[in-house]
Amino acid sequence: MAGHLLRHAFGVLGLAVALPAAAQTGGAPASPDWRSAVEAAWSRSVQAVDAAGQRRSAQAEHSAASSFWAASPALELEQLRKRQQPGGSSRETELGIALPLWLPGQRGARLAAADAQAAAASAAADAARLQLAGAVQEAAWAVWMQQAEVESAAIQADEFEALAHDVARRVRAGDLARTDALAADAERLAGEDARSRARLALQAAEARWTALTGLATLPPRPAPADVPPATAPLVAHPLLHEAGARLELARKRLDAVRLSRRDAPELVLRAHQERAGGEPDVNGVGVALRIPFASAERNEPLLSAALAEAExxxxxxxxxxxxxxxxxxxxxxxxxxxxxxxxxEAERARLLRERAVLIQKSFDAGQSPLPEALRALTQALQAEAAMRRQAVAAALAAARLQQARGLMP
Incomplete structure (x- = not known):
């Protein structure tokens, strides 16, 4: 029995080895890399739809600012019929087109604001992708944590099953009482129940991973060496880049508002025709310029809104x-x-495992009671399970540090 216990003892270095990505066998598909997993989740996300909409909005704004006219031209048509002396009448027709003109500097400001909007849309997409990558990473680590729980539960079930068989053999030989066999069987059943619960929890974590990414397998678990040390220089964080891009957009929009203190002036081209019965037709062309006045009633709300957006x-x-x-x-x-x-946790697990082995030897020699051996074994198994969980937690903390630096997994 002591040899059986020693076979499950391991150190902290063994815990750092990556667990299988999905614990699948046979013809399972190859594990995706992290980039593929994030892209798969991105293609299924609402954030991707929002990012596409923001890009289209920026493109439309740039197209409008690139137009030769400040707004859509308008067509004017006027017709007037006049009654003259009995038996005669006249008709006047006027056709015109109104062409909105850019104010000085307005078109350039609108183009700059459109470019800033495109940059903000791109930065927002990068920030959303990083946040989604964090969710993908958390889902993967949740699976790995449950795999550690399944491994611990399996080891515990195997340990208690071996102990139950050993106790049953000694009860048949008359070395132990029937009560010891009942206690050992109860622990064996508890171990089997814990293993079943751990497997169900693992299946739930894998289902959440698949729902997020659409993938059945996980990327390789990153090694601790892949994570930058705490003293590594920071990169431009996508969230900070997005905030800076939105600030630049607000400033460009404020500039555009300041250069648009009146509605667009209009150049109007007109053609006039007058027909009167018994008289020659009268034709003419004309040009008009319509310049709206700048007023506080119009400008103050727009300027205040732009200033508030910038602030x-x-x-x-x-x-x-x-x-x-x-x-x-x-x-x-x-x-x-x-x-x-x-x-x-690794040192604690080592000490408790060593203690459990010594007490097991004492129990095998008939010098210690079964309850003491069960307590020692349970404590050792719980310490080793805590060590496995902490190994995953430590790796997850390193991955979260990478996320906090603004780095994709």
Whole structure:
């Protein structure tokens, strides 16, 4: 029995080895890489639809700002019929086209705002993709955590089954009482029940992964060496990039509003024709320029809204920067604490396993009662299960640190 217990003892280095991605056998499909998994989730997400809509909106705005006219031309048609002396009448027809003109600098400001909108849409898509990548990563680690639970439950069930068989053999030989066999069988059944629950939880985690990505398998589990150290230089975080792009867009829109202090002036081209019975037709052409006045009633609401948008974007950019700094500091501390806790759990598991082996030897020799051996074995198994969980938790903390840095998995 002591040899059976020793076969399951392992150290912290063994826990760092990656678990199988999906615990599948036979003709299972090859594991996708992280980029493929994120892209698969992105193609199924609402964020992708929103990003496409923002890009189309920016393209439409750029197209409108690139137009030769400030707005759509308008057609004017006027016809007037006049009654003259009895038996005669006249008809006047006037056809015109109104062409809205850009104000000085307005078209360039609108184009700059459209370019800023396109940049903001691209930055928003990158930020949404990073956040979705974090959700994909969390779903994968949830599966790996449940795989660790299944492994621990399987080891526990095997341990208690071996112990139950050994106790049953000794009861038949007359070395132990029937009560010991009942206690050992009860622990064996509890181990089987724990294994069943762990498998169900694993299936649920795998189902959530598939619902998010549409994939049946997981990417390879990243090794701790793949995660940048805490002192690695920061990259431009997509969320910060998005906030900066939105601030630039708000400023460009404010510039466009300041250069659009009146409605677009209109150049009107007209053709006039007059027909009167018994008299020659009268034809003519004309040109008119319509210039709307700038008024506070029109400009103040637009300018105030643009200023408020710029101020809000600036405050949001500052808040995002502060939140990202806080998240990074917290992620660094969590990763360090998780590594230290893993070392502690590994040492605790080693000590309790060594104690369980010694008590098992004493029980085999008839020097210790079964309840004491059961308690020692349970404590050792629980410590090893905690070590497996902490190994996954430490790796997850490292992955979250990578996410806090703005890096894709």
């Amino acid at each position: 809000l974007a600036e405050a949001s950019e500052t808040e995002v920067r502060r939140q990202l700094d806080l998240a990074l500091t917290s992620a660094v501390q969590d990763e360090r604490a998780a590594r230290q806790q893993l070392a502690n």
